[in-house]
Amino acid sequence: NAGVTQTPKFQVLKTGQSMTLQCAQDMNHEYMSWYRQDPGMGLRLIHYSVGAGITDQGEVPNGYNVSRSTTEDFPLRLLSAAPSQTSVYFCASSYSSSGSLLDDEQFFGPGTRLTVL
């Protein structure tokens, strides 16, 4: 198993550009999520999905879109990049035995380091 993979590893954008961060998992997990991590801070949830076709907003969703057309893939789209979106982005996936609550570990991808100039 490759686990959770993310591409690209590094990206530099100019203000106003758009791009998509890719995330894929091969563990057949229903739950997937995107976090951002700023220096000296914890992880903040951007968007999450509990299954194909189902997405919801997290703590800091503004400026980001997501879609979930398959169980495996959960891309994050930056609509119009801003310097405030400079951060490290982590994708994570999890199996949830209860179906409604997070009761199992999240597997994190290696992260994408994004700089917006």
Place this chain on the structure above:
Amino acid sequence: QQPVQSPQAVILREGEDAVINCSSSKALYSVHWYRQKHGEAPVFLMILLKGGEQKGHEKISASFNEKKQQSSLYLTASQLSYSGTYFCGTESISSGSARQLTFGSGTQLTVLP
């Protein structure tokens, strides 16, 4: 509202013990603990669920006081490999927040030889 972790940083000698605390203002369903080394992704340590169930690595010890909405992570006989930043994440029992983890700002643990 994010949980509050204490201490913010701790330095230990190999073999010493440490306790990291996590406190929330909300009623919790679960507390999750992760460790992150510099430049790497967070790695799962333990989940503590309302009702007493725990899932995690056998060498990790933690507690969850549901009434006080607090959790503590116990690191005993620390090893050099324990160094890193420890994060707690909480899932609160309130409308609209299920399946959302809110993470604290982390506790930086350094173990010296």
